[in-house]
Amino acid sequence: MELAFIPSPSRGVLHLGPIPLRGYAFCIIIGVFVAVWLGNKRWVARGGRPGTVADIAVWAVPFGLIGGRLYHVITDYQLYFSEGRDWVDAFKIWEGGLGIWGAIAFGAVGAWIGARRRGVPMPAYADAVAPGIALAQAIGRWGNWFNQELYGKATDLPWAVEITSTADGRLPGTYHPTFLYESLWCIGVALLVIWADRRFKLGHGRAFALYVAAYCAGRFWIEYMRVDDAHHILGLRLNNWTALFVFLLAVLYIVLSARKRPGREAVVEPGAESATGDTGSTVEKDAEDAEDAEDAKDTENDADDADAAGKTDATGATEAPKDTSGADEADDADAADDAKDAEGVTNGADSAKKG
Secondary structure (H helix, E strand, C coil): CCCCCECCCCCCEEEECCEEEEHHHHHHHHHHHHHHHHHHHHHHHCCCCCCHHHHHHHHHHHHHHHHHHHHHHHHCCHHHHCCCCCHHHHHCHHHCCCCHHHHHHHHHHHHHHHHHHHCCCHHHHHHHHHHHHHHHHHHHCHHHHHCCCCCECECCCCCCEEECCCHHHCCCEEECCHHHHHHHHHHHHHHHHHHHHHHHCCCCCHHHHHHHHHHHHHHHHHHHHECCCCCEECCEEHHHHHHHHHHHHHHHHHHHHHHHCCCCCCCCCCCHHHHHCCCCCHHHHHHHHHHHHHHHHHHHHHHHHHHHHHHHHHHHHHHHHHHHHHHHHHHHHHHHHHHHHHHHHHHHHHHHHHC
């Protein structure tokens, strides 16, 4: 009876003419785009400008790739500098080998430079991009599937991954897919950070610290399952000790930060309010301005109509007395004529008496 398992790709690279298309590189690139997209949405929701996350990522991503590669090469130097190895392979990042610890550390340095240039607080930026980084890791881990690496102990579980490569001492068989475990764990970490940030209004870097602590907790037990060569200290793999140490630092930061600076930042990007409005939406602001302008126009039209009506009434009131005055003048003229006639009759009577 043939057992079910997750098959590995027969090769991790496709050639488009002379251009190699590597699955590992595609997973890293897609992860970066997802991190920037989600980080931008969260940053704008916090009151920042659209595009700021991408601008800072221009600094953070290259630093992160360099740091991740350096950590991998330093901790697994035997793969590149031992007898029979070619040190030039240390620069072949497309073949796999990125240490998340170095990637986060150096990436933070690059993000700090970018945030300083944009004048935004680094802790607020870290909080915004934390869930996106976790999702980027979840996607990036599938690059290890393309390279047939990061698997655990042998197993016959239905979700075991089949390893067919014999490179670097691999033994074909079915193993625990630790890359899949870590991918699913990172998705859970992203959802946890998003929920906790909404529920508790995390600020001043605490959302990022929660991501770090949660990731380290999962990385510890996943790392313990791996069977690939690694340096050991007191019976534990080096990455186990690193995960434990970083976990304690993250928890300590959350506790001390919550006591010293409770709540979250009121302003994450100076000057963004004038561009987006107090409500954080230019669309709403434009709609309100248009409505106010329409109301003002209607009020002005009403005022013009009222002035016109008042002017008509005033004109009619003025013209009515003019007509009455003309009639009075005509009556006065008739009365004067009558008086002259009466005077003439009287004078004629007096002359007759005298004669």
